[in-house]
Amino acid sequence: MSDETLVKVQGLQKHFPVRSGLFGRVTAQVRAVDGVDFEIHRGETLGLVGESGSGKSTTGRAVLRLIEPSAGSVHFDGVDILSLDSGALRRTRARMQMIFQDPYSSLDPQATVADSVGEPLRVHRGLRGRARDDAVVELLETVGLQARHLRRFPYEFSGGQRQRICIARALAPSPDLLVCDEPVSALDVSIQAQVINLLEDIQQEFGIALLFISHDLAVVRHISDRIAVMYLGRIVEIGEAEQVYTQPRHPYTEALLSAIPVPDPVVQRRRDRIVLDGDIPSPLAPPPGCRFHTRCPYAMDVCREVDPPMIPMAGGGVACHLHDRGPRLHGRSVLEIEPRSRAAEPVHANVKP
Amino acid sequence: MTTLIVNEEVMDEVRADPLLSVENFAVEFATGHGWSRVVDDVSFSVRAGETMGLVGESGSGKSVTAMSIMRLIPTPPGRIAAGRILFEGQDLLALDEPQMRKVRGNHIAMIFQEPLTALNPAFTIGDQLVEAIRAHRKVTRKQAGDRAAELLDLVGIPGARQRLRDYPHRFSGGMLQRAMIAGALACSPKLLIADEPTTALDVTVQAQILTLLRGLQQEFNMAMLFISHDLGVVADICDRVAVMYAGQIVESATVYELFERPLHPYTEGLLLAMPQHGKPTDRLVPIPGVVPEAASVADRCRFETRCRYAADECRAAPVPLTSYGPRATRCVRSKDLVLGGTS
Numbered sequence A: 001m002s003d004e005t006l007v008k009v010q011g012l013q014k015h016f017p018v019r020s021g022l023f024g025r026v027t028a029q030v031r032a033v034d035g036v037d038f039e040i041h042r043g044e045t046l047g048l049v050g051e052s053g054s055g056k057s058t059t060g061r062a063v064l065r066l067i068e069p070s071a072g073s074v075h076f077d078g079v080d081i082l083s084l085d086s087g088a089l090r091r092t093r094a095r096m097q098m099i100f101q102d103p104y105s106s107l108d109p110q111a112t113v114a115d116s117v118g119e120p121l122r123v124h125r126g127l128r129g130r131a132r133d134d135a136v137v138e139l140l141e142t143v144g145l146q147a148r149h150l151r152r153f154p155y156e157f158s159g160g161q162r163q164r165i166c167i168a169r170a171l172a173p174s175p176d177l178l179v180c181d182e183p184v185s186a187l188d189v190s191i192q193a194q195v196i197n198l199l200e201d202i203q204q205e206f207g208i209a210l211l212f213i214s215h216d217l218a219v220v221r222h223i224s225d226r227i228a229v230m231y232l233g234r235i236v237e238i239g240e241a242e243q244v245y246t247q248p249r250h251p252y253t254e255a256l257l258s259a260i261p262v263p264d265p266v267v268q269r270r271r272d273r274i275v276l277d278g279d280i281p282s283p284l285a286p287p288p289g290c291r292f293h294t295r296c297p298y299a300m301d302v303c304r305e306v307d308p309p310m311i312p313m314a315g316g317g318v319a320c321h322l323h324d325r326g327p328r329l330h331g332r333s334v335l336e337i338e339p340r341s342r343a344a345e346p347v348h349a350n351v352k353p
Numbered sequence B: 001m002t003t004l005i006v007n008e009e010v011m012d013e014v015r016a017d018p019l020l021s022v023e024n025f026a027v028e029f030a031t032g033h034g035w036s037r038v039v040d041d042v043s044f045s046v047r048a049g050e051t052m053g054l055v056g057e058s059g060s061g062k063s064v065t066a067m068s069i070m071r072l073i074p075t076p077p078g079r080i081a082a083g084r085i086l087f088e089g090q091d092l093l094a095l096d097e098p099q100m101r102k103v104r105g106n107h108i109a110m111i112f113q114e115p116l117t118a119l120n121p122a123f124t125i126g127d128q129l130v131e132a133i134r135a136h137r138k139v140t141r142k143q144a145g146d147r148a149a150e151l152l153d154l155v156g157i158p159g160a161r162q163r164l165r166d167y168p169h170r171f172s173g174g175m176l177q178r179a180m181i182a183g184a185l186a187c188s189p190k191l192l193i194a195d196e197p198t199t200a201l202d203v204t205v206q207a208q209i210l211t212l213l214r215g216l217q218q219e220f221n222m223a224m225l226f227i228s229h230d231l232g233v234v235a236d237i238c239d240r241v242a243v244m245y246a247g248q249i250v251e252s253a254t255v256y257e258l259f260e261r262p263l264h265p266y267t268e269g270l271l272l273a274m275p276q277h278g279k280p281t282d283r284l285v286p287i288p289g290v291v292p293e294a295a296s297v298a299d300r301c302r303f304e305t306r307c308r309y310a311a312d313e314c315r316a317a318p319v320p321l322t323s324y325g326p327r328a329t330r331c332v333r334s335k336d337l338v339l340g341g342t343s
């Protein structure tokens, strides 16, 4: 990993129009991604976590320009990819690959492994016939499969093996960036560990940067160097993985951590838990002020009116009034204060010295 | 060799009559090449008021076991090949469909992973709850409507009476699961079977539903058969746990014993594979390989192809489930292996 920036995303927005009525008029906008900034360094793994509908997949797809952002910019290796014409975009895309959650639907059921993995080798490296098959075998061995799998079809493989095939296919054009959208969420825990180890090995060997999207903070913490936490189309906290996981600065991160059950009954049953009220609100009409205020155990009056800006901090930043107008945590962990729902006293009185 | 300490207090409970007792149970499905046994020699029990966990990876036979208790297995292609399922001493497999319908809903209720698929999109939540209530209780529509509102309120849906008029698509996943739980509670069942009730939900909503289930269970002294693939959830909510692998139970124990000192290498493997295990910089410890075809391991320990402790004796014959006091395991080496847990 280096400090050299590979991907720089600024002010990214993606709004999907909602049409209704006889004439299909646009009646509303789903603000799936609503102003997101982050960087990914060469060879780094940035984890992107958040609950369903928070905008993780949309962010991942916009970074590769698989969908057109509504606003903002994406620079890849210094080039503004939103300004590229289709030819230039195709050449750049070879260096940015994607793997998906569902290894079943992302492979062509009619195509053999040799064809699936071989196609990008033909397109991007001009390999054919024997040379192509040799290169495919090399990739299969990299992901823990063998030459004897070359002529087999997707249905002949288990979920974990299919995800290995998808990874081999993504590696074929020698990318600099791999966007992984929930790559292990459909896999059983024992197989999940195999695939995560494989992704880590590949990253070590080829120095590829990963944007690792997942709803599972425990998995993300394991694989990531830094973690960005999304809520309703925004990044609410970004920082070093260890800091985010053990010293969260944002109340939503704290709640997310508290909700993951620990696989140890003794610890799990003694933990102090925060159970959030209600569901994630609709991205059609995000709450005014801080988007988390409807569920936040620390919400203050200002939170209902003023949208908290991202405040830069060591290793990342946080968007929460606790760090500017509130009890002035100034970047310290939110674990230092008692949530209002648990504490009888006003939030301010509970800041530990 | 290590000795397994038998806690007499726990043994007394074991000897008490269980509410549900599944004995040497087997289910087969017709395939192109004959019958395939997907649940084999499964035995476990659930006592009044307790939560029994059934944990295992996808395809291990958890749902087929649960559906069999409710007698909801499609026959054909399925058939019950062996065993008994005793509920309060009565063999459910001997009941005819009208008798079984009385058991379902009156004594045993079930909730599923995908609540939306269990509801009819064309009817309101209220209509469906009223129907569930009136199927088992002789009450007027009005009374059933009041009861439905009460139940929705009980499961924590704000503005319950108004929400009765909503169609399922207006409910979020978490609210649908609450509505399903309300429906299941309609007849105060003695046993609730919950098949991965939080798997499709976000973790913050999962935490809400687990809290709700725990509270309701205490309030109504209801037993639960809680099915999950997530060991964290199991650690949170279960009293005892049975671990399934390739159609069989390979280990059962109290939740504390299981996590502190598993007796079966597969259980140990599942615990070690979790990303929370060890330091975050440690490499993960997967279980190598994949679940084999049942037929290819029929003559030996089914876990032998993936077990790090496999020895010649493991390949000699199929391994029976052996009890050690309140615990049981399906491993020939259980007496000489000392396995590690997370507790």
Ligand SMILES: Nc1ncnc2c1ncn2[C@@H]1O[C@H](COP(=O)(O)OP(=O)(O)OP(=O)(O)O)[C@@H](O)[C@H]1O
Pocket: A016, A017, A030, A031, A032, A033, A050, A051, A052, A053, A054, A055, A056, A057, A058, A059, A215, A283
């Ligand atoms: N093509 C589309 N048209 C309209 N709305 C969309 C479209 N794609 C996504 N959305 C909406 O945008 C929001 C963000 O979706 P996205 O798929 O990015 O979420 P996510 O964080 O990846 O969620 P999950 O964890 O469920 O995968 C959601 O409300 C979703 O319904």
Ligand SMILES: Nc1ncnc2c1ncn2[C@@H]1O[C@H](COP(=O)(O)OP(=O)(O)O)[C@@H](O)[C@H]1O
Pocket: B029, B030, B038, B056, B057, B058, B059, B060, B061, B062, B063, B064, B065, B074, B077, B078
């Ligand atoms: N209706 C069916 N027909 C044929 N096979 C089935 C049917 N239902 C389940 N099975 C098979 O039974 C096995 C156990 O399935 P299941 O109980 O659903 O697993 P789990 O719930 O543990 O993920 C699997 O191999 C599955 O494919």
Ligand code: SF4
Pocket: A250, A251, A252, A290, A291, A292, A293, A294, A296, A297, A298, A299, A300, A303, A308, A319, A320, A321, A322, A326
């Ligand atoms: S800004 Fe206010 S409502 Fe938002 S997370 Fe911070 S304390 Fe909670």
Ligand code: SF4
Pocket: B264, B265, B266, B301, B302, B303, B304, B305, B307, B308, B309, B310, B311, B313, B314, B319, B330, B331, B332, B333, B334
């Ligand atoms: S019987 Fe042998 S192969 Fe099977 S779980 Fe025990 S040690 Fe492993």
Ligand SMILES: [Mg+2]
Pocket: A056, A057, A058, A181
């Ligand atoms: Mg997604």
Ligand SMILES: [Mg+2]
Pocket: B062, B063, B064
């Ligand atoms: Mg199932």
